[in-house]
Each structure stands twice: as structure tokens, then as C-alpha cells.
Amino acid sequence: MLNARIKLRHIQAFLEVARQRSFARAAERMSITQPGVSKTIRELEEITDASLFERTPRGVSLTEAGLTLLRHAGPALRALEEGVGALGEEHAGSWLRVGALSTVESRLLPEAILRWQASMEGESGVSVVTGPSAFLLSRLRRGELDLVVGRMTEAREILDLSFEHLFYQRLVLVVRSGHPLADKAHLEPHQLMGFPWVLPPPQTTLRQRVDSFFVRHGLELPTSQLETLSLPLGRYYVQGSDAVWVAPEEAACGAVDAGVLAELALPLEERGGSVGLCINTSLAPSLALETFCETLRGVASGIP
Numbered sequence: 001m002l003n004a005r006i007k008l009r010h011i012q013a014f015l016e017v018a019r020q021r022s023f024a025r026a027a028e029r030m031s032i033t034q035p036g037v038s039k040t041i042r043e044l045e046e047i048t049d050a051s052l053f054e055r056t057p058r059g060v061s062l063t064e065a066g067l068t069l070l071r072h073a074g075p076a077l078r079a080l081e082e083g084v085g086a087l088g089e090e091h092a093g094s095w096l097r098v099g100a101l102s103t104v105e106s107r108l109l110p111e112a113i114l115r116w117q118a119s120m121e122g123e124s125g126v127s128v129v130t131g132p133s134a135f136l137l138s139r140l141r142r143g144e145l146d147l148v149v150g151r152m153t154e155a156r157e158i159l160d161l162s163f164e165h166l167f168y169q170r171l172v173l174v175v176r177s178g179h180p181l182a183d184k185a186h187l188e189p190h191q192l193m194g195f196p197w198v199l200p201p202p203q204t205t206l207r208q209r210v211d212s213f214f215v216r217h218g219l220e221l222p223t224s225q226l227e228t229l230s231l232p233l234g235r236y237y238v239q240g241s242d243a244v245w246v247a248p249e250e251a252a253c254g255a256v257d258a259g260v261l262a263e264l265a266l267p268l269e270e271r272g273g274s275v276g277l278c279i280n281t282s283l284a285p286s287l288a289l290e291t292f293c294e295t296l297r298g299v300a301s302g303i304p
Contacts, residue, residue: 013040016029022060041053097145099131103150109149112299141160166275168271170249175243177261181264190217197246198244231248235247239260249272
């Protein structure tokens with residue numbers, strides 16, 4: 001039975017500190033003072049008889065007890081918000097919050113959204129949040145997203161979330177048309193080292209694949225790099241330079257077919273990683289979410 005001393009403000013403050021990893025930033029986001037946030041968290045720790053946060057050089061981190069509470073508090077608050085929202089007619093219609101990895105931004109997700117909205121009766125909307133898998137999966141676990149779509153099976157953060165495979169997708173090495181390496185039928189890895197590279201940022205699942213490529217071939221990371229998950233930035237940068245772009249196959253195929261970019265004759269990986277959808281099974285799925293997941297499956301079935 002829930003302790004009657006635990007109030008909604010305790011849960012809201014706890015989730016915001018967990019999200020921001022900082023009492024000061026949480027206070028700013030909640031428009032209250034930092035002492036007020038600290039007092040609220042201290043009250044919650046006294047009520048639960050557990051230490052929820054510990055200080056680190058970079059702010060605060062969740063303790064084991066804090067992680068346990070996080071797994072339940074986020075979805076519970078989200079369920080409450082949905083219940084209150086369902087009472088008002090102004091909330092009629094369907095709205096989804098989708099986390100999107102760069103591996104699905106160019107084809108799978110846009111096509112699925114178009115099909116889903118065309119099939120829905122009444123108002124429908126989709127809010128898309130992009131970023132690394134760790135960031136998106138943590139928001140899904142807290143109930144702040146309805147699902148996450150992309151290549152993420154290598155992510156440690158999946159844990160107790162439910163992943164469904166849709167198809168495999170490779171990372172490819174891409175350069176501009178006319179690049180010195182573009183027309184070479186055979187390439188050795190060391191031949192790429194004299195050029196800048198566009199890479200996924202460190203601590204991402206895609207970067208793990210790139211780092212494995214360099215280790216496998218005994219190479220050091222290039223001295224000139226652009227680290228980004230932004231597909232438009234990567235594409236524009238590589239089209240205007242001699243850079244080598246590590247790109248999701250989906251993001252590059254259109255420009256390669258049009259002759260604007262060229263895929264190098266050197267595979268970064270053979271099979272690729274599993275692209276799919278991830279949901280939080282601790283939350284009951286809405287009809288809109290179930291319909292959208294089925295739409296994703298339909299679009300994915302047409303991707304070779």
C-alpha cells in the first residue's frame with residue numbers, strides 16, 4: 001500500500017533530479033529553489049527509508065534504491081497523466097511520443113508516420129525526439145516516450161524493456177561523388193586514413209561498431225573528425241569535402257542511387273545490426289500505439 005505521506009510533488013521532484021542529474025538544473029526546470037528540491041528529496045528519502053541519490057564529480061547519480069524507484073515511478077506518473085487527460089474532451093484524438101535513432105530517420109519512420117496518420121480517424125499527432133539510444137531508452141523507461149525505434153540491440157540500456165526486431169541494417173562508408181577513393185574497386189583500410197571522417201559520437205552503439213573496425217584493422221582514429229548523429233550535417237559536410245562518412249545504409253542509399261554520394265568498396269560490417277522497436281511493457285499500450293507498431297511492421301516488411 002502506498003504511504004500516504006508520499007505526495008505527487010515528491011515523485012515529480014525525484015523524476016526531474018533523476019532526469020537532470022543535478023539538483024540545480026532540476027530546480028530551474030521546476031521553477032522552484034534548489035533548497036526546495038533538496039528538501040523534497042530529503043523528505044522522500046526519510047519516508048522510504050532509502051538513499052536515492054549520491055553525489056559524483058558530475059552531479060548526482062541514482063543509487064540502487066533510486067534505480068528501483070525510477071523503474072516504477074516514471075510509468076506510474078505517466079499513467080496518471082493519461083488518466084487525467086482522458087477525462088477531458090479537449091484531449092480527444094491520438095498522440096504519440098516516439099524516440100528515433102538516426103538509423104530510421106530517413107525512411108522507416110517518416111513513411112510509417114505518413115501511413116499511420118492517413119489511417120487514423122480524427123486528430124492525430126506525433127512528437128519525435130532524437131538522440132543516442134541511452135538517452136531515448138532512459139526516457140522510455142521513465143514513461144516519457146511511448147516507444148523507441150532504431151538500431152539498438154547493442155545498447156546496455158534495453159534491460160527490462162521489450163525489443164522487437166524488424167530488419168537488419170548496415171553502417172556503410174560513404175564519400176562524395178568524384179572523391180579520390182570513390183571509383184576504386186578494391187580498398188585497404190589504411191587507404192582511408194589520409195582523409196577526415198564523420199563519426200557517431202563516443203558512447204553510442206554505432207560508435208562501438210566503428211571502434212571495432214579500427215581495432216580489427218590495427219588503425220588509429222583519424223586526427224580530423226566530425227562527431228555527430230545529425231544526418232543532414234553529415235551529408236552536407238561530406239558532399240563539400242573529402243571526408244569519409246560512417247552512415248546508416250538507409251540514410252545514404254537515396255543519395256548513392258542519385259549519384260551524389262558513393263559507397264566505398266570496403267565493408268565496415270557485413271550483416272549490420274538489428275533495427276526494431278522498443279516499448280515499455282510496464283505501461284498498457286494505447287490503441288494508437290498498437291496501430292503505429294503494426295504500421296512500422298508493414299513498412300519494414302518492404303525494406304530489403
